[in-house]
Amino acid sequence: MKFSNNTRFPGILQAILFFIPVNIYVIGDWLASGIQWSLFRYQQSDQGNSLIWFTNDIAYIQQNLLKGRSVLATECNLFAAFLMILAFCILVFALTDKPGIRIKYGALCSLMGGICFLIADIIQYGILFNGSSGFIIPVGIPVIFIAGIWMYRTNFQSTNLEKPDEPKIS
Numbered sequence: 001m002k003f004s005n006n007t008r009f010p011g012i013l014q015a016i017l018f019f020i021p022v023n024i025y026v027i028g029d030w031l032a033s034g035i036q037w038s039l040f041r042y043q044q045s046d047q048g049n050s051l052i053w054f055t056n057d058i059a060y061i062q063q064n065l066l067k068g069r070s071v072l073a074t075e076c077n078l079f080a081a082f083l084m085i086l087a088f089c090i091l092v093f094a095l096t097d098k099p100g101i102r103i104k105y106g107a108l109c110s111l112m113g114g115i116c117f118l119i120a121d122i123i124q125y126g127i128l129f130n131g132s133s134g135f136i137i138p139v140g141i142p143v144i145f146i147a148g149i150w151m152y153r154t155n156f157q158s159t160n161l162e163k164p165d166e167p168k169i170s
Contacts, residue, residue, distance in 0.1 A: 007099040010151045011091040014110060017084065017147060022117050022140040025125075028133065036077075037140075038084045038113075054081045070133075073124035080116035083109045099156050107151035114144035 023036040027045075034043035040053045057074050060066050066074055087109035094102035118141050121129060125136045 007095060007103070007156050010103045010106060010156065011088065011095065013147050013151065014084075014088045014091050014106065017110070017140075017144055018088075020140045020143050022144070023121060023136050023138050025136040026134045031134075038081050054078055069123050073120040076116050076120035076123060080113040080120065083113035083116060087113060094156075103154075103156045104152055107148045110144060110151065111148035114141050114148060117141050117144070 018038050021035045021037055024034075025036065026033045032043055032045035034041050040051060043050045043052060054077070057078055061071060061074060087106045090102055090106035090109060094106060118138065121136050121138055121141075125131050125133060129136045129138065
């Protein structure tokens with residue numbers, strides 16, 4: 001069964017969201033700065049440059065290297081990354097059967113991921129994204145919201161190009 005190109009676009013859009021920076025941040029009084037994507041972040045500090053994957057954050061929590069609100073913010077970021085991956089998987093499965101409803105579920109997961117990223121930013125840096133722990137600019141979160149809302153509101157239907165549906169005889 002082949003589908004029209006419009007059912008492929010949400011999966012492609014969700015994959016593109018992995019390459020858009022979610023946040024640009026500064027820790028403390030310029031002790032470190034970096035760019036965060038959904039699955040990893042690049043950080044520069046006086047100790048050197050680091051590429052930190054979301055799996056490293058899991059290890060940091062398990063080893064008690066993070067304290068206070070940083071633990072809760074990191075857990076929100078991890079949950080957001082999980083939701084973004086889940087959204088992508090759902091959108092890939094939408095190509096096989098029932099694309100309309102699955103695309104809506106994928107869009108909802110993507111939107112919830114954006115909300116979790118936003119909550120993590122507020123937990124770590126405050127409601128104005130600026131505090132004693134530094135500041136953050138959530139550049140990609142509005143893009144996640146726009147993509148999620150667009151995918152949810154658009155009516156994606158599959159088209160069977162091999163043969164039309166035959167009437168059922170009862």
